[in-house]
Amino acid sequence: xxxxxxxxxxxxxxxxxxxxxxxxxxxxxxxxxxxxxxxxxxxxxxxxxxxxxxxxxxxxxxxxxxxxxxxxxxxxxxxxxxxxxxxxxxxxxxxxxxxxxxxxxxxxxxxxxxxxxxxxxxx
Numbered sequence: 001x002x003x004x005x006x007x008x009x010x011x012x013x014x015x016x017x018x019x020x021x022x023x024x025x026x027x028x029x030x031x032x033x034x035x036x037x038x039x040x041x042x043x044x045x046x047x048x049x050x051x052x053x054x055x056x057x058x059x060x061x062x063x064x065x066x067x068x069x070x071x072x073x074x075x076x077x078x079x080x081x082x083x084x085x086x087x088x089x090x091x092x093x094x095x096x097x098x099x100x101x102x103x104x105x106x107x108x109x110x111x112x113x114x115x116x117x118x119x120x121x122x123x
């Protein structure tokens with residue numbers, strides 16, 4: 001059974017590389033993509049309880065991933081939210097944890113750890 005995933009990322013280059021990597025390295029099926037916080041909220045709401053993982057960037061074309069995390073605080077127990085960012089400061093890690101992020105990974109240095117973490121989520 002695939003890891004049903006929503007990708008919240010505004011960079012097309014990152015999306016084009018991350019989607020096949022998620023499929024190959026984590027058994028994920030990316031079922032939706034959003035570039036803005038508003039689109040992300042609509043995507044997750046539209047998926048209801050069908051999604052397992054939301055991969056969230058902090059800086060979006062409009063709004064921030066923090067808004068997405070805040071809205072996701074009422075998600076179901078089988079749903080995980082992970083932040084994948086180029087801005088993994090201690091303060092940002094703290095804020096994301098406070099908003100309910102299950103994990104935060106640095107895009108430039110921790111992709112192996114990110115994929116290992118995703119593999120532990122197999123539904």
